[in-house]
Amino acid sequence: MHEVVVVGGKPAERHLCESCAREIGLVAGAPAPVAEILQKIASGQAPGAGPAAPADTACPVCGTTFTEFKQSGRLGCPECYKAMESQLAPILDRAHQGAVHHIGKVPRRLMREAGEEGRSTEREVALAAAEARAEQIRRLRDDLERAIKTEAYERAAELRDRLRQLHRGAGATGGAP
Amino acid sequence: MSEPDHAKDAGGLGPDGLPAGLFGAGTEWLRADGPEGDVVLSSRVRLARNLAGQRFVHKASESDLRLVLDVCRGAIERAGLGERAVWVDLHETGGMGRSLLLERHLISSHLAKGKLGPKRSSEDWPRAVAVGLPGERAGVMVNEEDHLRLQVIRSGLDLADAWRQAGEIDDLVEAEVDYAFSPRLGYLTACPTNVGTGIRFSVMLHLPALRMAGDIDKVKHAAADMSLAVRGFYGEGSEASGDFYQISNQTTLGKSEQQLLEELGERILPEVIDYERQSRRVLLEKRRWQIEDAAYRAFGVLRHARLLGTEESMKLLSVVRLGIAMGLIDQGSTGDVHALMLAVQPAHLQRAAGREMTQDERRVERARLVRTRLAGG
Ligand SMILES: [Zn+2]
Ligand SMILES: [Zn+2]
Numbered sequence: 001m002h003e004v005v006v007v008g009g010k011p012a013e014r015h016l017c018e019s020c021a022r023e024i025g026l027v028a029g030a031p032a033p034v035a036e037i038l039q040k041i042a043s044g045q046a047p048g049a050g051p052a053a054p055a056d057t058a059c060p061v062c063g064t065t066f067t068e069f070k071q072s073g074r075l076g077c078p079e080c081y082k083a084m085e086s087q088l089a090p091i092l093d094r095a096h097q098g099a100v101h102h103i104g105k106v107p108r109r110l111m112r113e114a115g116e117e118g119r120s121t122e123r124e125v126a127l128a129a130a131e132a133r134a135e136q137i138r139r140l141r142d143d144l145e146r147a148i149k150t151e152a153y154e155r156a157a158e159l160r161d162r163l164r165q166l167h168r169g170a171g172a173t174g175g176a177p
Numbered sequence: 178m179s180e181p182d183h184a185k186d187a188g189g190l191g192p193d194g195l196p197a198g199l200f201g202a203g204t205e206w207l208r209a210d211g212p213e214g215d216v217v218l219s220s221r222v223r224l225a226r227n228l229a230g231q232r233f234v235h236k237a238s239e240s241d242l243r244l245v246l247d248v249c250r251g252a253i254e255r256a257g258l259g260e261r262a263v264w265v266d267l268h269e270t271g272g273m274g275r276s277l278l279l280e281r282h283l284i285s286s287h288l289a290k291g292k293l294g295p296k297r298s299s300e301d302w303p304r305a306v307a308v309g310l311p312g313e314r315a316g317v318m319v320n321e322e323d324h325l326r327l328q329v330i331r332s333g334l335d336l337a338d339a340w341r342q343a344g345e346i347d348d349l350v351e352a353e354v355d356y357a358f359s360p361r362l363g364y365l366t367a368c369p370t371n372v373g374t375g376i377r378f379s380v381m382l383h384l385p386a387l388r389m390a391g392d393i394d395k396v397k398h399a400a401a402d403m404s405l406a407v408r409g410f411y412g413e414g415s416e417a418s419g420d421f422y423q424i425s426n427q428t429t430l431g432k433s434e435q436q437l438l439e440e441l442g443e444r445i446l447p448e449v450i451d452y453e454r455q456s457r458r459v460l461l462e463k464r465r466w467q468i469e470d471a472a473y474r475a476f477g478v479l480r481h482a483r484l485l486g487t488e489e490s491m492k493l494l495s496v497v498r499l500g501i502a503m504g505l506i507d508q509g510s511t512g513d514v515h516a517l518m519l520a521v522q523p524a525h526l527q528r529a530a531g532r533e534m535t536q537d538e539r540r541v542e543r544a545r546l547v548r549t550r551l552a553g554g
Contacts, residue, residue: 102363104434
């Protein structure tokens with residue numbers, strides 16, 4: 001079965017990311033793998049076939065729902081991958097030829113923090129530390145948004161500085177080479 | 178590693194709002210001396226990366242985007258994209274400046290003029306591009322679909338060297354900021370079709386003989402079967418202008434960068450290149466006079482026309498390029514043709530003329546410019 005991915009589309013009605021959008025079936029007139037995938041899941045033909053799509057879950061961090069994702073083709077934040085794991089599975093399966101696990105480059109700091117041998121327990125620890133930093137960023141970010149909304153500008157400036165430091169200082173905790 | 182110039186202190190801005198030094202030393206993809214240069218214009222590697230804990234661009238607030246820009250700028254400046262780098266704040270750059278960057282393949286059309294989403298139609302969301310000089314061989318788009326889109330380009334077929342430098346820049350940036358990464362899914366991207374390595378290898382090919390032989394669809398279908406994308410000269414959604422096609426990987430999960438590199442660079446592309454060369458040989462054997470005639474006619478039109486459109490120019494330049502590559506035309510080089518391919522684009526044409534022009538005025542000016550250059554002027 002052929003899926004000709006791109007055949008010189010007109011740049012008239014431009015979406016944010018045309019190829020990705022087309023790939024998952026969001027541009028009118030283009031092959032519609034996502035719609036197709038969802039249909040196949042409903043009729044039980046595709047891998048990951050199960051009951052019809054579950055109720056619309058929202059990402060606890062950014063509030064993006066699966067319905068929104070189907071419309072925009074984009075997730076809202078890294079946490080969306082966890083929040084929509086089951087709905088995304090067939091889409092990932094289709095987009096990546098059945099692959100379910102990353103193979104390839106890993107951030108250097110993660111490797112370094114995990115030690116030269118990259119023992120799995122040490123990697124777990126490094127990951128947990130990275131996750132803790134991300135969680136701190138998310139919390140500060142929400143505080144900052146609230147400060148901006150309530151026009152607490154001094155507080156906002158302070159939070160912004162801390163966020164900057166948190167992003168930039170991340171490297172320092174891993175021990176510079 | 179020198180500190181990059183800020184647009185505002187890089188010896189002033191040109192009338193297009195871009196750093197004056199940006200266009201000095203030419204651009205890598207215009208060089209015509211890379212491996213397999215008869216068929217391959219350029220090789221490009223792009224890495225998609227996002228900051229941990231931050232919302233993806235289209236869901237981010239103005240304040241989020243400013244913070245990302247701020248944090249990434251420092252990391253990119255220290256990563257060193259070349260002998261020096263320029264930083265361009267695109268939300269402060271006019272439409273003409275953005276079009277120039279787009280025509281040079283330094284930014285995507287999304288970054289040049291795209292919309293952030295249904296709720297956001299502003300052209301002014303905080304975003305930037307950093308470009309390594311000289312040669313524009315490396316660049317980073319900030320706040321495109323992903324927070325970071327690192328790009329490295331090489332003349333001809335040389336994905337390995339492009340990947341080597343992209344990997345180095347990536348390491349240096351990552352030494353300063355946490356990327357959104359999951360052990361299972363790899364680098365997390367706004368679009369799930371990029372998740373995993375976040376890498377896209379792409380190669381710009383000139384395939385006129387395959388098109389003339391009616392075999393382009395075979396290439397497209399074979400590419401689709403191997404989960405590769407075929408795009409036009411200006412990327413996603415663009416037409417295959419003048420027989421130039423970009424072929425790139427689509428799969429980013431479950432295959433390592435090295436695996437993808439070998440698949441595309443060592444197995445698939447050599448076959449496509451060989452296929453095009455065979456078609457050229459067949460043309461030479463069976464339709465020698467037709468092809469020589471077509472090449473010289475194209476040259477003649479470019480040399481004497483008084484009105485030229487962009488698309489028409491690209492088609493004619495494509496045929497001339499084929500004539501030069503096949504040794505049928507003994508005037509000019511593929512490098513000259515590449516330079517014209519950029520010079521005929523609307524923003525570059527207007528920049529060279531030093532004024533904004535209507536479409537009709539551009540057609541006159543384009544013909545004049547091409548004529549003068551081909552006359553050896
Ligand atoms: Zn995309
Ligand atoms: Zn989310």
